[in-house]
Amino acid sequence: MPAASPPSPVPQLAEMLCFSVYAANHALTRVYKPLLEPLGLTYPQYLVMLSLWGEDGQTVGRIGDQLFLESSTVTPLLKRLEAAGLVSRARDQADERVVRVRLTEQGRALRDKAASIPECILQATGLELDAALRLRDEMGRLRDSLAARDED
Amino acid sequence: MPAASPPSPVPQLAEMLCFSVYAANHALTRVYKPLLEPLGLTYPQYLVMLSLWGEDGQTVGRIGDQLFLESSTVTPLLKRLEAAGLVSRARDQADERVVRVRLTEQGRALRDKAASIPECILQATGLELDAALRLRDEMGRLRDSLAARDED
DNA sequence: CGCGGATTGATCGCGCACGATCTATCTTGT
């Protein structure tokens, strides 16, 4: 077959950085799924728990900031975690606008059961630790650049 | 504050490769949104159109393979593209199980209007072309590794 | 004190994304 019929300006999916990020993200959540299922968590729920394990008692807004998500995403997510008995949600007494999210005993206990997951994921990436860290940094910078171009 | 209270095995969000991919993916779709809105497309719909601009008349299954998506995701997506008048869906006469997806005149015409988008995205990434291509390849390999660890 | 704007979450509607399941069609073995 010829090289290109008209001088095609259409990039193939495989050629696009954005698609590779999109596909890698899906592949990641698929690898996480069987690891998180025994804990009763989805991948976004796991990210919220990670955030709370790092700092308990955060507000809804702060969790959203850390995960780069809107309240319309975080609120229902937290309600499901609450329904699962992993967190509690309560208005802050000093500022009734704010909702504080706190780990329950069960939520804290889950931390140990999740301890082996990062190792499993790193394994699945097929990367050495330093390569993974370098890639993480590059993706972080990419995110920052994209977010910066988003204010206008 | 001290370096770490107990020898904490909890990785912070910012430390995790998977989260950086997750966040970069979201940031990408946010950058795409205002570019695609004038075309009446969402980001996944744009990916489908890209695939069809590259090869018209694909089956539903093949589109799913290219995008790494299930039929339960692709079918409704295609229905929306059909409702928008961009594609037609019809059973293959030779094999009635198969549905062929074809661009309409309008769907083909959209290709020109979308031509400037990849340039805009590359710009927003803040990357030189060669750096973007390298990153694309790394993400592609990452996806492949993860998908491979998924067969078991 | 009290009004006006700002901040914080919650709600709603829509569009992915998946696993599980279903139906229709095709293929294979005998």
Add this chain to the structure above:
DNA sequence: ACAAGATAGATCGTGCGCGATCAATCCGCG
């Protein structure tokens, strides 16, 4: 030729993820 299995899409229910909107609370200024 026909039953058994395979294959291709479609459907359903659940859970993100967002923009737009709303209600409640807080803050600041007169």
